[in-house]
Amino acid sequence: MLKVTLKKIASTLGVSTATVSKALKDYPDISEKTKRKVKSLAVSLNYKPNSFAQSLRNQESKTIGLIIPEIVHHFFSNIINGVINAATRKGYFVIVLQSDESYESEKKQIQLLIEKNIDGILLSLSDKTVDYKHIKQIINQDVPIVLYDKISKSINCSKVIIDDKKAAFNATEYLIKTGCKKIAHIRGPLKPQTTIDRFIGYKKALEEHNIPFDKTLVYIGENLSYEDGYNLMDQIIDDHPDIDGVFASTDLVATGVLTRLKEKNIDIPEKVSIIGFSNWFLSKITSPTLSTIDQPGYEMGMKAFNLLHKEINQIKQGMPVNHEVMEISTKVIPRNSTKSI
Amino acid sequence: MLKVTLKKIASTLGVSTATVSKALKDYPDISEKTKRKVKSLAVSLNYKPNSFAQSLRNQESKTIGLIIPEIVHHFFSNIINGVINAATRKGYFVIVLQSDESYESEKKQIQLLIEKNIDGILLSLSDKTVDYKHIKQIINQDVPIVLYDKISKSINCSKVIIDDKKAAFNATEYLIKTGCKKIAHIRGPLKPQTTIDRFIGYKKALEEHNIPFDKTLVYIGENLSYEDGYNLMDQIIDDHPDIDGVFASTDLVATGVLTRLKEKNIDIPEKVSIIGFSNWFLSKITSPTLSTIDQPGYEMGMKAFNLLHKEINQIKQGMPVNHEVMEISTKVIPRNSTKSI
Helix, strand or coil: CCCCCHHHHHHHHCCCHHHHHHHHCCCCCCCHHHHHHHHHHHHHCCCCCCCHHHHHHHCCCCEEEEEECCCCCHHHHHHHHHHHHHHHHCCCEEEEEECCCCHHHHHHHHHHHHHCCCCEEEECCCCCCCCCHHHHHHHHCCCCEEEECCCCCCCCCEEEEECHHHHHHHHHHHHHHCCCCCEEEEECCCCCHHHHHHHHHHHHHHHHCCCCCCHHHEEECCCCCHHHHHHHHHHHHHHCCCCCEEEECCHHHHHHHHHHHHHCCCCCCCCCEEECCECCHHHHCCCCCCEEEECCHHHHHHHHHHHHHHHHHHHHCCCCCCCCEEEECCEEECCCCCCCC | CCCCCHHHHHHHHCCCHHHHHHHHCCCCCCCHHHHHHHHHHHHHCCCCCCCHHHHHHHCCCCEEEEEECCCCCHHHHHHHHHHHHHHHHCCCEEEEEECCCCHHHHHHHHHHHHHCCCCEEEECCCCCCCCCHHHHHHHHCCCCEEEECCCCCCCCCEEEEECHHHHHHHHHHHHHHCCCCCEEEEECCCCCHHHHHHHHHHHHHHHHCCCCCCHHHEEECCCCCHHHHHHHHHHHHHHCCCCCEEEECCHHHHHHHHHHHHHCCCCCCCCCEEECCECCHHHHCCCCCCEEEECCHHHHHHHHHHHHHHHHHHHHCCCCCCCCEEEECCEEECCCCCCCC
């Protein structure tokens, strides 16, 4: 059979080989029209990439790497569970690594996984990762990678996300609809995208309901921990004694807020309403129970693996890779830390 | 160099080769004295086992398998975390598998890991595992295995455990010391050892404090879940309206008990005291906070990996393997669901 090369596709379509290569890898700087043309010709010519990386890749290890920022964390535990269950069904093993929210660990772990010749990587960016060279490099080596939860828009690969803006908008709007007028927001550090988007959603909900945005109502919880919520609540009450709502970026933070308000004998939800984010198990058992946003980790883990598996097979079969961004839907779970609408 | 065989050691010491083989594998039916003699001769003769399994084993994969009954579980998450951190420090990868408390899954996963040629296995027995052939088989193949948390005494290998009897004794005694006289126990299913031992500890504490054991005070929570505690509490109050203490086998069960008592307006701890087991994060945030037993999962995970690593190296170097049983200590964490002593 005639060996078809990038060059052949390029000359047939009258474009450069670089364009063909980029189109097959779904780069955003190539038009959709060109991508369609290149991909359909590649498929009809039975194009098989023939790089060294590719041949290595074909020695399947049936093992993928899952890099998780934090293992002891209800949401991420659910993701691990979803990934492992989906992988087991397809006969794959999952090596789990913890980045501990460290950029250096994340970089090193990706390198180790590549040396181990795993078939693909699932990655949620650490909070400290602000440069993406280490990820772009492996994408260029045709190693399938899917980002989940904490992603960056500037990385060109498949992603499984929730629409954090929409979810945060809904959480804040829910507080407004129950009568809150002065709502504090406890957000995470300035990166990653999730924390930025939750902040944007909060701000947008205020705007749409004609509540002026007040930047002194936005607080940063460096670790998004129970302690952050507990300690920041003192400061919030000092700064704004007339506060009537808190939208916390995680259920852990919200639980800290709730505990501190109870200690101060401030009535929840009559005086201050609280809404969290994630629907951790603990939100069902606090007193009062915690209103929150359901963010289905198990489903996210399953979908992330299935997307990765699809790409592993596409690359194995020499087919063009279609990157997808998959959104998992969220919803408000009203409980007793907010008033009824 | 002269190739030393089992036979040589056997003839030197005047015992059978079977005895030598068993002594090197630390079988309990060989006396400590014989084991010492065999092992010291083996070391001084630089004995290297030469089986096929052994040669396979020497192709190190620097990867171990961790089989966990349940991933979304605070205690087991901490174990995963401890194992992965210890393994990462030593340059090992960890493949995580979930048995889902199923004997069939456990058996299949061990087989898959062996085919994958991992260097060793960390295993906590599923609640449904009542026959140990699948484990004894791989021990006979010289695959290093360490059992953690849920173990069986009839398996001859290294183990990392907590003394569940002692911990349960302390929990029950704590209730007695705060004035409880009629204490119900919610235990798990009839196997594994942890649930048996916790029941024994409960019974022993009653006996030592001259409280007659009443078997109608022992309830079984099939899944040791929040729902189990919640639902069983109704039955406990119906059967024994004068109950004044509950020792629950897990914090989840205890939290269910606590929630149901609050709904029934039964004062905690004045009317009924509760103590749980594990010191999950949630025990700090229930209202009232939950007294419990601290069971350090992270430490257990670290120690289990380190023990496995030691055995991997012993086997690699052809040294006799010393099985160890390591105990992690626990303690009572008094909070507000029990009266003060």
